[in-house]
Every structure is written in structure tokens, then in C-alpha cells.
Amino acid sequence: LWKYLLVVAVLLVGLVYALPNLYPSDPSIQISAVRGAEPVSQAFVESLEKTLVDKGITPKESELDEVKNQVLMRFDNTEVQLEAQDILKESLGRQYLTALNLAPATPGWLRALNAKPMYLGLDLRGGVHFLMEVDMVTAKDNALKRYEDEFRDFLREANVDYLGVSREGDTLITKFKTEEARAEGRKILANQYRTEILLGDKEVATTANLIANISPDNLQAIEKFALKQNITTLRKRVNELGVAEPIIQQQGLNRIVVQLPGVQDTGKAKKLLGATATLEFRLVDDGGNDPQQAAQSGRAPLGTKLYYERNGSPILLQRKIMLTGEYITDARSGFDSQSNRPNVSINLDGKGAARFSKVTGANIQKPMATVFIETQFEEYEVNGEKKYKPVKTEEVINVATIQDQLSRSFQITGLDSPDEARELALLLRAGALAAPVYIVEERTVGPNLGQENIDSGFMSILIGFSLVLIFMLAYYRVFGLVANLALAMNVVIIFAVMSMLQF
Known part of the structure; x- marks a missing residue:
């Protein structure tokens, strides 16, 4: 008996957590207060609804989240959503950020059980794809500025008599009063940086100068670090802001590919990334x-x-x-x-x-x-x-x-x-x-293209599944019916497990 009860329990749990996938997402607009703006409130939501109604647009539903200081407004289709965003942008100005989104239409009782639809990738849900290039010139410039400050600190701590550190292009020039001071400064900097910096002498009228350039190996390491650090930073930022299943990866020596499923507003995505x-x-x-x-x-x-x-x-x-x-x-x-x-x-x-x-x-x-x-x-x-x-x-x-x-x-x-x-x-x-x-x-991959892919995939599953059911019933009779039930349960459980993976 316990085996049958276990099968029923697993099937019921599977049904509950597979159900959210039957509810399509609603095109929506997320309104967030930026720094210095008044916090959102119920009166604020009502004023937004009135603004839209006066323009002939009625939101499907409005949700206020005072904790996150934002409002979510749902609409019937993408066309109405885009029209509403233009109206709200003009009405709210720069004090509030309006971002396009896709909000799950899962019923409240399923959300209370933490049941959510499975995440969809860029090809199914739509979203934005960016190819970003890292400014390696600035990365090198930042490194030179850091070395310039460090040179001053090391020489000052060692009480070396130097006149100053300046920069000409990609070269750092340290000026000393005497040859002895330059020799002492060279020794200190050489011990600190070893293979990072290439040091050389330059005679100028009344001063003894020490020139420094970033070594080729160190420059390559700086560029690699800039690329890796930016990938890590972008990944952390996107993850913390809650974008589902983003793709952030290196392409070539100085480029990064970023894919954000479900993000329709490229301006919002650029703000998030930059x-x-x-x-x-x-x-x-x-x-x-x-x-x-x-x-x-x-x-x-x-x-x-x-x-x-x-x-x-x-x-x-x-x-x-x-x-x-x-x-x-x-x-x-x-x-x-x-x-x-x-x-x-x-x-x-x-x-x-x-x-x-x-x-x-x-x-x-x-x-x-x-x-x-x-x-x-x-x-x-x-x-x-x-x-x-x-x-x-x-x-x-x-x-x-x-x-x-x-x-x-x-x-x-x-x-x-x-x-x-x-x-x-x-x-x-x-x-x-x-x-x-x-x-x-x-x-930009539009949600309509994603929906076409979903519809095509669903139709292929339906046709294939139906043909298998008909063949099994015709060939195996009662045993075929049992096998068909097991196959249907398997599909439900697969959907449930894929939905539960995002917990």
C-alpha cells in the first residue's frame, strides 16, 4: 500500500509544481523610485492608473511593493505595454525608472507554495544580447596612475631625495637631484617591482631622471585581469539584481558576451550593466x-x-x-x-x-x-x-x-x-x-519570437506524444494504457523538477 501512496504523493507534488508552466507571463511595467524621489504609495499607484485611463489604457492589475519601493503594472499585450511605458515616462520624468518586464501570472495559492514556472532562455523568453568591449587603454592608464602614486610613497618612506614623479604618455619619469639619489631610487623600485616595471636612465640638464615602463608580460597580465574582473563584476551584479539565468562569458582577448533573458528594455539593461x-x-x-x-x-x-x-x-x-x-x-x-x-x-x-x-x-x-x-x-x-x-x-x-x-x-x-x-x-x-x-x-530577441518557438515546441511534443499514445493503445491494449499513464506522469514530473530547480 505504501508504494501506491508514495506514487500518488509524488504525482500530486509534481502536478502542483508543474502547474505554473500553464500560466503565461503578463507584459508588465516596473516603476522604481530613484534617489531623491518620493517613496511609492497606494495614492501613487492610483495616480498612475488614472493617468493611463485618461489616455485610454486600463492596466490588467497593479501591485505595490513598499519594501522594494516599486510598483508592478500588468497589461494584456506587448503593444499596450509599450504605449503605457511612453505615457508613464513622460508623466514621471527622471524621478522614477520605468522598465519593461514579463511578470508570471501564477495564481496566489501557487505562489504561496513557492511554485514558479521554469526559467526560459533567451531563445524562448526573449531578452537582450550585448557584445561588450573592455577599454584596455583605460586599464593601462589606471595601472600607470597606481604606479605613479606608489613610486612617491616608496621613495618618501625610504627618505630618498627626489624632485617628483610625472608621466609622459606611457612612461613614468622620476626626477632626482643627484646621481646617488637616482641609484638609490632605482634600487628601491627594482626591489619592489622586479619584472613588473622596466627601468632606464635619462639625463636632462640639471636633473638625473629615472624612466619606467610597464613590461610587456605585466601589461598582458593587466589586460587579462581587467577582462576577468569585469566578467566577475558583471556576473555578481546581474545575479544580485535577480535576472534569471544570464549568460556572461569571454569572447576573444577583450570582449564579453552578455545575454539577459526576459529583459525587454535595452536602456534598463545598459544601466544595469554600466x-x-x-x-x-x-x-x-x-x-x-x-x-x-x-x-x-x-x-x-x-x-x-x-x-x-x-x-x-x-x-x-x-x-x-x-x-x-x-x-x-x-x-x-x-x-x-x-x-x-x-x-x-x-x-x-x-x-x-x-x-x-x-x-x-x-x-x-x-x-x-x-x-x-x-x-x-x-x-x-x-x-x-x-x-x-x-x-x-x-x-x-x-x-x-x-x-x-x-x-x-x-x-x-x-x-x-x-x-x-x-x-x-x-x-x-x-x-x-x-x-x-x-x-x-x-x-533584442522579442518575446513574440520566443512565443513562436514555444508554440512550435509544444505542438511537436503534442503530436509526438499523441502518436505514441495511439500506437501503444492499438498494439498493447490495456498494458498500453498503463504505459501511457506512466509516460504522462513522467512528463509532469520532468516539468515539476525543472521548475523546482530554481528554488
Whole structure:
């Protein structure tokens, strides 16, 4: 008896988790508030519905998610969905992001059991395909900037008498007063970099110069790292943002293929892939310079850089960076226990912790600024064609006095909302792009083509399955009926298992 009960139980579970595949997805629009916008509410949803109804469009259903601060509106077909998006974009402006989506139409009682339809790939569900190229020139440029800063640090720590480090093209030039100082500097840098840097001498009138170039092997390693790091970053970002079954893989020496099933809005996809957010920590300038005067003239004093706080006030920070986001290993959003304001708890790797500990220990009781750096894609039109350009925003979100020596873990505050804290933590966890990426090829696979593939596949299964059933019944009679039932159960269980794999 228990064997029969087990078969029935397995079949019932299989039926429940296979059922969601019978419900097609609804074309939908997801409206999300961006930083600085009013949170969504029921009144906001009603105003959106009224705006659409006035234009002759009635949403199939509207769902409010106050936790994620977003609204999902379902529509009957893709044509209505696209028309509604144009209306909502014009009505909402830049304060809210409208993204096309496909929302499962699974009934509530099935969703309560966590029963979902199986994930479909790009060929069946539709979506976007990008071929992206990594900017290797910028990757090399970033490496040269890093070496330039490190040269200064190593020579200063060793008390070598040098005049300065400058850059000419792909060459770093370190100037020394004497031949003896140059020889000492060469020895220090050669010990630090060994095969990474090629060193040579250059005589110039009154100074003894040391020239440095990145070695070919090291340059190749830098380019490989930039490509691998960007693939890892894109994969983490897409996974954390919930795109189902993306494909992100290397193509050639400097290109990345990205496929995002279910994403219909290429603009949304570009923003998802290209948006970056990171942090820099800098000391506030203590040289007595006037930030207002620098803001009016548009020129910052030597050794400083002009920034603005979120309230619009100018502030001068030291040009030298104390710490960047590349050393961050983990970031979690939360709330400050004293002020109950949103914050982000940050953990650093060993190298970053040692560097931050050293620099904060040497600057206790001095003000330190947290600079929030964000890059987003801005949409514009050229001859009626939509294009996107990166726009970089840098602002000071927090200025605090260093009370003690900081190390591996600390918190930052000054964020506008819990949503901004969550988004910043997500992007910090995913990491920054090692070098910019540019889209060189873009293809959109429409859901209609995917639906045609699904219909063709379903029809082939139906015809093949029917022919097998007829043959089995005609040839084996009763035993054929039993075999047909087993075959049908097998199909149901396969659908159920494929749907359950996404848990």
C-alpha cells in the first residue's frame, strides 16, 4: 500500500509544481523610485492608473511593493505595454525608472507554495544580447596612475631625495637631484617591482631622471585581469539584481558576451550593466583655503580638489586618496543604532585594512570626507535614434573627524534613504569595473519570437506524444494504457523538477 501512496504523493507534488508552466507571463511595467524621489504609495499607484485611463489604457492589475519601493503594472499585450511605458515616462520624468518586464501570472495559492514556472532562455523568453568591449587603454592608464602614486610613497618612506614623479604618455619619469639619489631610487623600485616595471636612465640638464615602463608580460597580465574582473563584476551584479539565468562569458582577448533573458528594455539593461557606484575617502583640506572662492573661480588650489556636499555647499579635499572601493570585500546596509539613519557597514581586505589603519592613525582628530561616486547612463536622441552616454557624479556624503585608528571594519552614514544604502551596498559587494566597457553589438530577441518557438515546441511534443499514445493503445491494449499513464506522469514530473530547480 505504501508504494501506491508514495506514487500518488509524488504525482500530486509534481502536478502542483508543474502547474505554473500553464500560466503565461503578463507584459508588465516596473516603476522604481530613484534617489531623491518620493517613496511609492497606494495614492501613487492610483495616480498612475488614472493617468493611463485618461489616455485610454486600463492596466490588467497593479501591485505595490513598499519594501522594494516599486510598483508592478500588468497589461494584456506587448503593444499596450509599450504605449503605457511612453505615457508613464513622460508623466514621471527622471524621478522614477520605468522598465519593461514579463511578470508570471501564477495564481496566489501557487505562489504561496513557492511554485514558479521554469526559467526560459533567451531563445524562448526573449531578452537582450550585448557584445561588450573592455577599454584596455583605460586599464593601462589606471595601472600607470597606481604606479605613479606608489613610486612617491616608496621613495618618501625610504627618505630618498627626489624632485617628483610625472608621466609622459606611457612612461613614468622620476626626477632626482643627484646621481646617488637616482641609484638609490632605482634600487628601491627594482626591489619592489622586479619584472613588473622596466627601468632606464635619462639625463636632462640639471636633473638625473629615472624612466619606467610597464613590461610587456605585466601589461598582458593587466589586460587579462581587467577582462576577468569585469566578467566577475558583471556576473555578481546581474545575479544580485535577480535576472534569471544570464549568460556572461569571454569572447576573444577583450570582449564579453552578455545575454539577459526576459529583459525587454535595452536602456534598463545598459544601466544595469554600466552603472557603477564606489567610494573614496579623502582628508579635508586644512591649508586655510576658501571653498567658496574656489567654487566661484572654478579652480582648486594646488594639491586640493573641489567637491560639493549634498546640500550644495562646496568643500575642498586633499587630492591624495586615502582609500578606494577596490579594497572592499563586503558591504551590508543597515541602520545606525544611535541616529536610526541608513548606513553601510564595510569590511576591507588585508591590504586595504593595513593601508587605512596607517593613514587614519597618522591623522587622528582631522576631518575625513566620504566621496560617493556614481556613473549612470543618460538617454539622448540623435536623428530620432536613442543613444546612451555615461554621466559621472561625485559628491561628499559625509564628513567626520577621525577619532581613532580605523582598520578592517567601519561604517559610513549620510545616505538619503534605505534604498540608496541597499543599492550602494549591492554595487560595492559586486565590485567596481576594472575598466570601462563599451557596447559594440546589441540585439533584442522579442518575446513574440520566443512565443513562436514555444508554440512550435509544444505542438511537436503534442503530436509526438499523441502518436505514441495511439500506437501503444492499438498494439498493447490495456498494458498500453498503463504505459501511457506512466509516460504522462513522467512528463509532469520532468516539468515539476525543472521548475523546482530554481528554488
